[in-house]
Each structure stands twice: as C-alpha cells, then as structure tokens.
Amino acid sequence: MKASRREALTAYGLLSPWIIGFVVLSLGPMVASAVLSFTDYDLLNFGATKAVGLENYRKALTEDPLFWQSLRVTAYYALLAVSLDLVVGLGLAMLLNTGFKGVGLIRTVYYLPAVVSGVAVSLLWLWIFQPRTGLANEILGLFDLPSIGWVYSSTWVIPSFVLMSLWGVGRSAFIYLAILQQIPTNLYESAAVDGAGPLMRFRRITVPLVTPAIFLNLVLGVIGNFQIFTQGFIISQGGPGTSSLFYVLYLYRNAFSYFRVGYASALAWLLFMLLFALTAVTFASSSRWVYYEAGRTR
Amino acid sequence: MAPVSRRQLLRRSAFLVPTLALSPSLLAACGSDDDTDGATEGTPAGGQGASGEVGVLVGFGTGNAPDQIPPQQQLADAFEKDNPEASVNFLRIPDTDEAQRRLGVLIAADDAPEVVLPTGVYGVNLYVDQGIWLDLAPLLADAGVDLDIYEEPALRAAQATNYFGENSETVVGLPAAIFTHTVAYNKDLFAAAGVEEPPHQWDDPSWDYDKLVEVARQLTRDGEGRSPDDDGFDAGNIVQFGLGHWDTGLHILGFGGQKYDPEVRQVRLDTPEYIAGVQYGADLVHRHHVLATDDTLTNAVGDDPQLAAWQSGAIAMIDMCGCDLATWGTGIDFAWDVAPWPRGPEALVSTLNLDVGAIVARSDNQEAAFELLRFLLVEPANARTLATKGYGAMSPLVSERDAFLEEVSADFPDIDLQLFLDALPHSVNQESWMPAFAEINDMASQFLDPVFLEGAPAAEQLPLFQEAAQKAVDRWLAENELPAD
C-alpha cells in the first residue's frame, strides 16, 4: 500500500539515470535505425532516401547467400566460444580461489590478456598459428598429430579464433571469483562433516552457488559473441573464402564500405530479433536452474 | 587498441589492391630543418587569398607518423602566413578503417572536412560514385593551372575514367605522390645458385614470364638443397623461395586480362586472358612451388613473415615498391639490386600507386580548400617537399622528376634506382573504378582464396566470380546512373 508505493517510487528514482540514458542515448538511435531498416538509406546521400517497406528483410532472408553464410559462421563461433568460456572460466576461477601464496599476482596476470596492447597479442597469435613453425603445430607434433592450417584453413579458422578467445578467459574467471567469495566457508565445512566427498561438494555447493554468475556469463556471452567482429576484421578479413565472414563484419561492410545503411540496419534488427529470442528463452528457463541467496536457504 | 595494421594475414593475390593509400613517406620529413625552407621562401601567396577554416582529414593509411606531422604543420603555417584570413585544421585519424568510418559519419552529419589528403586511388574510387568528390577541373582552369604539369599515368589514374567516361575532363584528385615498382633480388642467392641476374633495362625481350618461372625454380630449395627441377624435391619443406612478397594480380594484366569493360559495362573475369593470368599466379605456388606464402614460410615471426624471410635471405626476388624501400631495402646484410618486371605474353606491366589530395563536394569552404591544395600540390617546391621527403615516392610533377633520385640515392648508392623512374611508362594502377567497386573487391577473396590457398583451378572459380560480380554490377547499374548517361 503506502509502503509499497514508496518503494516503487524509490526504485524508479534509482533507475531514473538509466531510464534517461536509455531513452535519449539508446532508444533514439535504436528507433532511428529501425526506421532506416525500412528504407534504402545510403550513408552519404541521405537526401535520396526512399521507403522500401520490407524489401531489405526480404532480400536478406531470401536472396543474400552471404547473410546465411555469415549467420552460420557466427553461430558456430558463438556456440564454441560461449561453452568453452563457461567451463574454462569456472575452472580457472576455482583454481585462483585457492589461497596459495602469491595468488594475487597470478590473478592479475590472468587478466593481462585483456589489458595488453592488441598489437602485441595479434602478432603473437600469428606466430603461434603459423603452420610451419608455429607453436600450435609444434604441440600437435608432440602428440604425433598432423599439422593443421589454423587461420589459413577454411576448416580451422573458426576453432582458431575460439582458442584466441580463450586467452581472455580471465575476464569471466574474475566474475566467478567475485561470486565464489560469497560462498560462506562453513557450508563446505558442514558438508565435509556430513561426509560429502570433494566431487559431491563441487556439485552440491559450488555449482549451485555460482549459477547466478553462469547465467550472467551465458546471457552476455551469447550476446557478445554473436557480435564478434575484430578477429575477422583484422586477422582474416572474413577469409579464407567466406569461412570467417562474421555477421557484424558483413554488416559493417554493408554500412561503411558499400554505404547501404538501410540494408545494414535490417541486418542489425534481424540479429537483434535472434538474440532477443535466445535471451528470452534463457531468462525464462533461469528460474529452474539459477539459485539466488543459496547461502541463506541452506 | 589499434588494429595490428592493414596487413592481410591471408595474403591473397591482389585483385584490387585493398589499401587506401600507399605512401609511408608522403609528407614525411628527413628530420632536418631545411626541409621546408624551400617551401616558405619559394612560394608566392596563392591568388586572391583564401579565408575561413579548412579541415584536412589525414588518416588514409599514412600521414600521421610522428615524423610526418611537423612538416605538414610547417606547410600549413606557411599557408596561413600567406593567407592570414585562413586557418588549416588537421583532423588526424591514425587508423585507416576508422578514418573511412569517420569520413562517412561526418558526411552523413553534414559536417565534412574540406580536404582529404592523402588518399590512394582506391579511396578515390571507393567514394567517387557517391558523388562526394569535387570536380577540380574548372577550378584548375580558372587558376590557369595546366594539367600538363603532371606525369600522364598519374593524372589518368586520378581521373576515374571508368566512372566519368574515357573522354571526361573531370579531375577528382590532385596527384600528390606516385610510386612505381621493380623486382628486387638477392644477388648472393643468384651467385650461389649460379643463375644469371635479370637484365637492367625495361622491356628486355629475354626477361618474360617463362624466364621468371625458370629462374625462380632454380632459386628455390628444399631442406635437402634440391630445387623443384630435381628429383625428390620436397614441396612441404621449402627453406628458400625464388619469389616472395609478390603481386600475382599483376600477371592478369600481363596476360591481357581486364576486370571490367566500361564500354559495354560488363565484368570480364572469365575471359581466357584473365583465367590464364590468375592460373599463372596460382601455379607459382601450387605447381612450381617457387612463391612463398605466409603459411609456407619458416621465418614467421612478426608483423610480416615475408619481410622477415627476405631480410634473412630466404627469398630471392620480391616485388619492390618505391614505398617499400625504407622497410624492405634496409636492415639486410646481403648484396641486392633491382631489376624491371618481366614481360607478360600480352603486355609489359608494373604497378603504379598514387596518392592524391581531394576536396569533399559537400563541405563548406571549398574555395579556400582549393587554394590550400594548390599551395601544397601545384607549387613545385611544396609539392616536391610533400612527395619526396622521406623514402621512395616520386613527385607527380614533371618538373620535379629528378627529385626522387636526389632524395633516395644517398641511402642506396649501389641500387639501380633509375629503374624506378623508367618504370613509369609501363606502370598501371590496378585500382580502377567499376560498379559495386568495394563489394566486388570483397568478393575477390571469396572466389580466389580457393585458387591461391587450396589450388582450385582458376577456370572453375572465375566463372563463378564472374557471375556473382556481374550480378552486383547489374544491380548497381539498375539503381544508379553514370555521369555520362
């Protein structure tokens, strides 16, 4: 009643900066791009813009083989990158949550890939993936596995980029680590007293407690990885052939090289709809597998 | 952070050369103070005097290196001194892709800079059909500037005749710097293999594409010291390549291929000449095993494995742009020299790269912008400073032909630099405009990567490329008009 109204008012008060920012900075440009997606707007000639109805969408879905190719490539990448990031990120976080001496320094080191200049990292990856002398094939050689072409091969270019993305796994690990700090140590103690083995404790305590972070990394990982751009843009320029023509790279080319902003806007909104659906499903399912305040309810 | 560079990891053969500008040295200084003295003294104030602000976008590939900025500023100051009512504002975008994006956004926001300098022919052609470049011809005529002052191939490349029409007088960019190419070779490797060095004169009949293959095969070695001519040659373990850092796209022109015929507005990617040219380039890799590719090199550290391989003596011959002299011509401890490009079955061709200055048609202060361009690119002393200080560019002004040798010869006393000058009549720019220019350029990797990376036959891939490209051209022609229509 009165209290709940005051709570609602307070809530909206706290949210007001975001609401203002969203309406002015995000919603305006979003609506503008939505409108433009129904036109043939050409970046450099706004004056000549005509409404074309659903034409851009029709063209993308029925006539443009590169639309489907880029979507396929991107989905493949996102699937691999998100799942590996979830698994390796959590593993690393648990490793870094043990209190060995000097762990602070090591934690900092694991975040460095996100900090180091893109130039040094790109050069290094080129070197690692070099088919004849690169580290990657040397390692395969140790296990008597055949050399592969990595970024020079249309088959391996996407897995190569996934490996590169794993380099930055420290970022997700930091998020898990923050949540792992929340786990009261007595939970483990009492479980141990009750006779739960290490694996049991991991499954029954650690995993449920980090589900809020898994949910976060899943939702944002899907959204972020579907918008991957840089690697395809800088390292492979979409190739070989179109094997790394990521969706946003194709969109970027349409907007800023072919100047078809109307078409690019339609591509953007198609991706938006896909991500919206995927995220909505994830949100809807979350009540079944994400445990908040697990510490309290136990 | 900045992208690693415009280097393509997948060094596909150049269908079009996808760089917006090609001069590392344009507007660069040697570092000594007297670089621009000639400029300030030798140039009278241009015409009636310019006024207002002139924005200059610098960012297409080059022009922003730390040692390039002061001389630009000095020339701008000199211009402002001559034209007290005018001010020059540089907008420096130290990344080519971001510069392209910023220019697009600024034009869309109706807030475009007046001048873009430098931009390569690719940059000119990327935008020319968007109508963003001002036609400079009437302004040049008014100012009494005769176009004969420019080297002819440079002016032709800046005229975008595929777009405006063969006989059009339109000029959308004033040439700022030109670069020609030669073949640089490692003399020590030739001596060690007992192979005769290439001739030192353009259009020597004995130096043709067949001879190139023959020589390159003799200069290629596997780990056991065998050449591709020997039995048991191991193509999977080549340690020395006959060729590297090579422009395979140029062979298409040598075989007489032309990507586009402006007369009939048809793409010509599946003609026998075009297919033969592409196949010749692919054969260098897959049949003759003489051409190094990034994935076959063993010295792969760094930004450019081919550069590392050349410098460590693992490549016998490379394409040498004047713009590459500073990087590919230094830091090496073997004897080397340059030779002309070999002759193809149909034509003797070498590459011409060109940087220009252009004025944005939808900017505010075009009059002053033109005065600035004239000051920088027509006044001989200034134009010479802009073009040739640093390494490897030639002045596009006929009157400054000697500048290239004067600037570079001291650093390369043993190199036959005259060949760069003599290359000019044979030099062709490969970046000429065609409808759906950028789109077809991007398609090239889609259809040609299988040929160059995986050895697919050119005769199979090019008809597919032709079909897709013609479709894009037809679509462009349906939606747009050419100026001649």
Place this chain on the structure above:
Amino acid sequence: MSRLPLETPAGVLGPRATSPWSRRAAALVAVAGAVVVLVPLAWMVSTSFKPESQVFRTPVQWLPSDPRPENYAEAVSLIPFWRYFANSMIVAVPVVVGTVVSSVAVAYAFARMRAPGLRWLFFLVVAGIMLPGEVTLVPSFLLFNSIGWVGTYLPLIVPAWLGGGAFNIFLLRQYFLTIPREQEEAARVDGHGFASILLRVIVPQSWPAISVVAAFQFVGVWNDFVGPLLYLTDQDDYTLPLGLAFFQDIYSTQWAHLMAASALALLPCVVVFFLAQRAFTEGVVLTGRR
C-alpha cells in the same frame, strides 16, 4: 558459531580440502597457465628494448643482446605521451566513478525492490546491447553533434553516469541477489531506509563485485579506441590508444617505440587490477560473513 579462517577463502573443494599438497598443485597449474599468458607481455617488453632493425629477427631474442632503454625516452617524446596519458586519466576517472555510482544504484533497484514493470525494464537493459553498434553509430553521432558535444569528452563520459552499462548492471544485480537478506531485514526493522541499507549493508559486502566493475570499466575506457576516434577532433585532446596508433603507419611501423609506449600505457591497468583483486580476499575479511 565457529570463527572461520577467513584469510583463506573457500577453495575448490572447501577450505579443509585445500591441504598444503592440493594447494601446491593448484599453484603449479595456475603458474604454468600464467606463464603462457605472459608470453605476449614478455615479447612486448623485450621488443621495447630492441633496436628497430632487430625487432623481427629469428630466432627470437628474449633478452636483447644490446638493450636500448632509449626507446622509452624517444617514445614519450615522439608523441606527446604524457599529455595523452593525462587526457586518458581525465576521461577514465569520471567514467569509472560514474559507472560504479550509477550501476550500483540501478542494480540495487533491480535486485531488491518491488515495483511494477521492473522485470521488463531489466530485460530492456539487456536488450539494449543486442543491436550491433554499427547501425546506431550515425544517429548517435548526429545526436551528440546537434548538442555540440563532438570534439569534447562529454560523449565519452556522460553515458557512464546514466546507468553504467548493461554488463555492470547485470553483474552487480546478480551479485546483490546472492547476498542473504537477513541483515537487510534487521536493518529495516531498525528503521533504516533503502539508501541507508544500500550504503551500510549492501555495498560493504559487495567490494569484490564492485572492484570487478571498476577494474573492467577502467581497462575498457583506458583502451577504448573507437569512441575517442569518433568523437574527438583536436589532436591535443587525444587519449593514449590514439596516440599509440600514430606509431603505426601501413608500411613503416616503429615497432620498438610502439612497444615501449604500449608497455608504459599498460602500467595503470596492471596497478588497477592488482588493487582490484585484493578486494577479493579483503572483502571477505572485512565483512566477516557469518
């Protein structure tokens, strides 16, 4: 009511299980991974001490035979390094402060308050990052241009104060949701309002998450290349990533200088991260959760 050994936070298998032996094994694995992660950094630092002609020589010399510390002095004078450094700080500090303040407030409302439409609004927060920025770029630029902000730091700073970004809001919301409510309820019974509860109960327990937000945001804005290149006009206002890009020319990049300047530019991020991760252990000690 046992007093916990809080200095040793829960390990993989709980504190008891982190016997000296398994702790040593964890350390070994973690250090091995860290070495791999450090290779590009080592290459960067090594290159920064080499003469330009030696940069790409094979085999790689990890310890330059003829180290050239002058590269550093030259790098900071070839570009106005310290000016750009200061500019980066001028942008980064208000962005980080704004992000933390506004995302904590917004996330708190989403995590703890009941009001009609909040669930939908939260979904909207996430939906806001689903549209590729390439297509909102032109309208956004037009917007900032029309209010005269292009050429200033405002387009880079102000948005951080308006919500702090979907990632940060989401992260903090998730974290707040994991905090047990007992203490808040106790505080409410004592008559504390929402603001007081946020500052006295929630924030003190959330330093690990807040420090992650602050550190990520600092690194993000410190390394931001596209934003400054789109909105800044005057070279004197440029930030460090733009300054570093001046060393890269398509055919003649000055690698040694670039790496020297990059290594210097990296230092603030390393410091920030080292400080941030300390909050992980100390946060627990401070709050002494029971």
